[in-house]
Amino acid sequence: xxxxxxxxxxxxxxxxxxxxxxxxxxxxxxxxxxxxxxxxxxxxxxxxxxxxxxxxxxxxxxxxxxxxxxxxxxxxxxxxxxxxxxxxxxxxxxxxxxxxxxxxxxxxxxxxxxxxxxxxxxxxxxxxxxxxxxxxxxxxxxxxxxxxxxxxxxxxxxxxxxxxxxxxxxxxxxxxxxxxxxxxx
Amino acid sequence: xxxxxxxxxxxxxxxxxxxxxxxxxxxxxxxxxxxxxxxxxxxxxxxxxxxxxxxxxxxxxxxxxxxxxxxxxxxxxxxxxxxxxxxxxxxxxxxxxxxxxxxxxxxxxxxxxxxxxxxx
Numbered sequence: 001x002x003x004x005x006x007x008x009x010x011x012x013x014x015x016x017x018x019x020x021x022x023x024x025x026x027x028x029x030x031x032x033x034x035x036x037x038x039x040x041x042x043x044x045x046x047x048x049x050x051x052x053x054x055x056x057x058x059x060x061x062x063x064x065x066x067x068x069x070x071x072x073x074x075x076x077x078x079x080x081x082x083x084x085x086x087x088x089x090x091x092x093x094x095x096x097x098x099x100x101x102x103x104x105x106x107x108x109x110x111x112x113x114x115x116x117x118x119x120x121x122x123x124x125x126x127x128x129x130x131x132x133x134x135x136x137x138x139x140x141x142x143x144x145x146x147x148x149x150x151x152x153x154x155x156x157x158x159x160x161x162x163x164x165x166x167x168x169x170x171x172x173x174x175x176x177x178x179x180x181x182x183x184x185x
Numbered sequence: 186x187x188x189x190x191x192x193x194x195x196x197x198x199x200x201x202x203x204x205x206x207x208x209x210x211x212x213x214x215x216x217x218x219x220x221x222x223x224x225x226x227x228x229x230x231x232x233x234x235x236x237x238x239x240x241x242x243x244x245x246x247x248x249x250x251x252x253x254x255x256x257x258x259x260x261x262x263x264x265x266x267x268x269x270x271x272x273x274x275x276x277x278x279x280x281x282x283x284x285x286x287x288x289x290x291x292x293x294x295x296x297x298x299x300x301x302x303x304x305x
Contacts, residue, residue: 002225011224018254064255072221118229125236126219126252143186153192157199162240167195174187 001075004114005039005103008076010122012041012099015072017127019045021096024123027135028116029142030105030185036085037103037113037185044096053091076101083110105185113185117172120145124168128159134172136179143175213248213293214268215239220255226262227281234282235265238289248293261304267292276304 002008009026016024021043030037048056055061057077062070076099077087084104091097103110120134124147134145147159150168157164208214217223217232235250258264261278265288268274275298277288284302291297 007224007229010219010229011221014219014254070221075221075225115229118233122219122229122232126232149189150192153189154196155200157196161199162245163195163199164192165236165240167192171187171189178186 002079003111005079005111006114006116006119008072008079008111009039009041009116010119011072012076013043013119013123016041016043016045016097017123017130019043019047019097021045021130023131023133025133025135026120026123027137028113029135029137030139030180032105032139035105037105037110039101039103040098042096042098047093047095047097048091049093053089056089056091057087073099079103079111083107085110117169117176120172121165121169125160125165136176138180138183138185141179143179145171145175208249211247211270213270214266215248215250215293216253216266216268217250218254218256218262218264219252222255222259223262223264228263230282231263231265231280231285234285235289238286239293242289242294244289244293258304264304277302278304 002011013024013026023044025040025042027040028037052063056073059071059074064070073089080087080101080103084107085102088100089097116136120132124132131147131151132145136143150159154164159165159168215235217228217235219228219232232250232252239245239248239250256264263280265277265280265285266274267277275292277284277299280302288299288302291299
């Protein structure tokens with residue numbers, strides 16, 4: 001079991017990386033009036049066929065060979081449903097997969113969002129060939145980090161060079177603070 | 186909001202440097218297990234500690250910190266493997282950010298394996 005939603009996001013987004021996605025779009029949008037948090041992870045990876053999609057939420061189903069269980073998606077689904085939210089996963093072979101999870105913000109059983117900055121920083125600096133679009137929104141305020149823009153400016157300097165890696169962490173952390181005013185979600 | 190302007194200065198600074206060389210046969214690899222089992226056990230802070238520690242010790246020229254999936258020893262996560270060229274792989278188990286700092290200092294800097302944290 002995960003302790004933060006951001007860890008679920010890291011885990012599920014790693015599936016997109018393994019599905020050879022070249023672009024992964026992650027959004028975390030909170031609406032405090034509707035009392036709803038929506039997390040979407042969308043990729044353009046290999047996608048799943050109907051049979052795989054049917055069994056993707058079965059914790060005893062996995063396409064891996066190192067172990068007999070596949071808990072990542074099941075954990076995320078459980079986290080949403082136990083917090084009064086909903087979970088949906090759609091996929092098309094050769095097109096990509098989209099995972100959408102909603103959470104009732106005030107639900108006592110909702111896991112804290114946790115350190116999304118670390119999740120995005122890890123994803124971007126560890127998968128330097130994959131592009132990410134990260135959208136973080138709280139009510140009317142939002143910020144977006146698009147690694148394609150970074151790539152264009154950097155002209156070949158990789159994301160995992162210490163200076164660039166530090167910059168990405170600062171960018172995520174400072175803009176998050178300005179977006180949510182440092183409230184704990 | 187922080188802008189992307191500063192990134193241009195970083196690019197100018199980095200472009201002339203030798204530090205951008207690619208991984209080769211002399212590179213030491215630090216591999217952190219980042220599957221569900223690893224993440225749930227705390228692999229993300231361990232990985233951060235390695236990335237930051239390696240940069241702080243100026244080891245970026247010869248050490249690469251990277252991730253892998255599940256290696257099948259879920260009960261021992263977070264697992265970190267250190268692969269030095271020409272040496273046998275060392276597997277550290279049940280890692281924490283504090284242990285990571287110690288491993289960087291003793292193993293990566295001084296070449297002494299921290300036996301008490303290894304998989305036996």
